[in-house]
Amino acid sequence: MASSLHKDLLSAARNHLKHTKRMSMMAALNLAAEILAVDCGLKPCFLYDYTTSGVQQICSYLKELQHIGLIVGHLHILNVEENILIINVTKAVSYLETLLHSQDLHLIDVSNNLSQPMLVSSDQVPQIHAHIAELIAQIKPYQSGQPASVSVGGVQSPEWNLCTMFGFLLQFPLAYWFDTAQxxxxxxxxxxxxxxxxxxxxxRISHQRVQIYSFTVPECVYQPMQMHLEDWSQNLRQAFEEQNHFTDLKIITDTVTLPSVAL
Structure with missing residues (x-):
């Protein structure tokens, strides 16, 4: 029998989010757990991709999670060209500011004209730094948000490579870049x-096998990035030790080859 918290989380999703009247208990718990991972600082951001819900629906859903007592911090909803991200602003700004002062952004160029992926040249770094600075300016004012509150903001970003910027916000160890002018x-x-x-x-919600991160790294650039990936994994394990909502962390690797990859 589902616990009272499980029923509350399913009710919150079905009552506030679009097209969720038939959402399963498993999906409702997965969604709540992914947002809890942002709230407790295990990751800085979650890209909402469960339903076609709009900003106001997601806002009311997050407030319901706060009312239930599942999440306790301030969360910010950022709408970037109809892509909705739920952000732990303090953690996101801290990471983005680190990137802003780094000359090695660990970016992989996957432009269509290349025969295979390669590391992004240093010539691209100043422009990408400028876009990171713009992103920080958009979200940093919300850093002073009160606990157990939700803020909302939107941004138009015609010059941003959204794949790259979302990779940064999600704190992937390596982000993909491609030449959008081509x-x-x-x-x-x-x-x-x-x-x-x-x-x-x-x-926290007695739920098994929550996916915290999922990303790919081309095998052709894996070796030069191996040490950085190990550092990223170690930092994640440290963040894991600093919270008590998630247990039994596992980092699983596999090799895949796909006929097409959407970014």
Whole structure:
């Protein structure tokens, strides 16, 4: 029998989010756990992709999670060209400011005209830094938000490579970049990719096998990035030790080859 908290979380999703009247208990718990991971600082951001719900519906849903007592911090909803992100602003700003002062952004160029992925040249760094600075300016004013509150903001970003900026916000160890002046395709088709999946159990809601992160790294650039990936994994394990909502962290790797990769 579902616990009282489980029923509350299912009710919150079905009552506030669009097209969720038939949402399963498993999906409702997964969604709540992913947002809890942001709230407790295990990751800085969650890209909402469960339903076609709008900003106001997601806002009311988050407030219901706060009313239930599942989340306790301030969360910010950022609408970027109809892509909705739920952000722990303090953690996101801290990470983005680190990137802003780094000359090595660990970016992989997957432009369609390349025969295979390669590390982004240093010539691109100043422009990408400028976009990071713009993103920080958009979200930093919300850093002073009160606990157990939700703020909302939107931004138009015609010059941003959203794949890259979302990779930064989600704190992936490596982000993809491609030349948007050429086209929006990539060279990852049938390219061997190392798939990283991070999972944990959510003890806070007695829910098993929550996916915390999932990202790929082309095998052709894996070796030069291996030390950075190990550092990222170690930092994640440290953040994991600093919270008590998730247990049994597992980082799983596999190799996949796909006919097409959407970014």
């Amino acid at each position: 086209d929006f395709e990539n060279c990852l088709s049938f390219m061997p990719l190392r798939l990283f999946t991070v999972r944990a159990n959510c003890s």
